[in-house]
Amino acid sequence: MTFSEENYLKSIYSLQKDSPKGVSTNVLAQYLESKAASVTEMIKKLDEKGFVVYQPYQGVLLNKSGEQVALKVIRKHRLWETFLAKKLDFSWDEIHDVAEQLEHIKSDKLIKELDRFLGFPTHDPHGDPIPDELGNVIKVEKKQVSELLPGETGTCVGVNDTSSSFLQFLDQQNIKLGTEIKIIHLQDFDKSMTV
């Protein structure tokens, strides 16, 4: 399993939730910052190897085996993100790029020991659940801040926009994971305030 193959499987995993009939070549290419022709080539190979189901012009979906690989990579990614944030003083917006590299390290013992060292965390610093060794993922009910009404309160469990600028903005506002957010007033043009 090469780095590139792992990245394809991980990307298909993320994208197939929104396109359950098949992830299109173009969408995948854009997500991977690659070209459609490269994607066609790779998913044909992944199909031959038995990780995905690919039907020309119909898009691609993971099968059981591909999903297990994707979940293992995601597990590693999120464990490393947790390590970087909790043990190494990395800030929210710095962990992703490094975890993107660390997730490809091959060593079952390493995953196991890292998990133990971190105290078997269930969620990463972005609030996303960490799949367990068997590939099971805990689902959390999430609401968008925009869905909250004035007076309502929620706990920040994650973010959708992971751009550096947005994460830095949150740090500046002292909004972290677990921070309670209360909508004090809602302007007509959608303006909310935090407590």
Add this chain to the structure above:
Amino acid sequence: MTFSEENYLKSIYSLQKDSPKGVSTNVLAQYLESKAASVTEMIKKLDEKGFVVYQPYQGVLLNKSGEQVALKVIRKHRLWETFLAKKLDFSWDEIHDVAEQLEHIKSDKLIKELDRFLGFPTHDPHGDPIPDELGNVIKVEKKQVSELLPGETGTCVGVNDTSSSFLQFLDQQNIKLGTEIKIIHLQDFDKSMTV
């Protein structure tokens, strides 16, 4: 700088101590478990890029720039080995293969933070010195156990043979880093005993 290029520079660094006039193509090929033709190709590229001095048929040596890269990779390798051994319960003989992968992760902040997290270690679990950020390496006077005379005492600071079987043998004999070794009796056929 690719993984492969880093491995070449690291290998040349290790080998050039014993062949200060130039590391031969064949020796390098054997060390890297590769073939002479592949080595010739790569060192020509590294020469063009300005990391080594290569003269056909005369072998290859690192220049300043190549040495700095090699030392940085070695620094990362040894910091990761320290991490695996001290924080993740990896045994002496298990750390090398994983560190071999981790040493190629690219992030200056990661090295810095890992160093701090480990308490700025000066030596790795094998007793080898960890180069500092500037590439300076502490030299330790080492003696071979075979150079000690009966009655003399020394402290174990490292091993030369890093094979699994030998490291397991040492574990079994309860010989660790820092273990004091005293030669009690020396048989004619070179047989020593520990205290």
Add this chain to the structure above:
DNA sequence: AAATATATTTAGGCAAACCTAAAAAATATA
């Protein structure tokens, strides 16, 4: 010094992963 042996380089190939440009299929529009 000539012949043989060894080490090194050159030449030509291969697989992975990417690319552009052209062809073909699917979808949308008139």
Add this chain to the structure above:
DNA sequence: TATATTTTTTAGGTTTGCCTAAATATATTT
């Protein structure tokens, strides 16, 4: 439905890093 547009695939190239086999240079023997 026929035409135009978009999406996807195919065909042909490129780079990196590896290989084998053949050619060439160096080293060792005799």
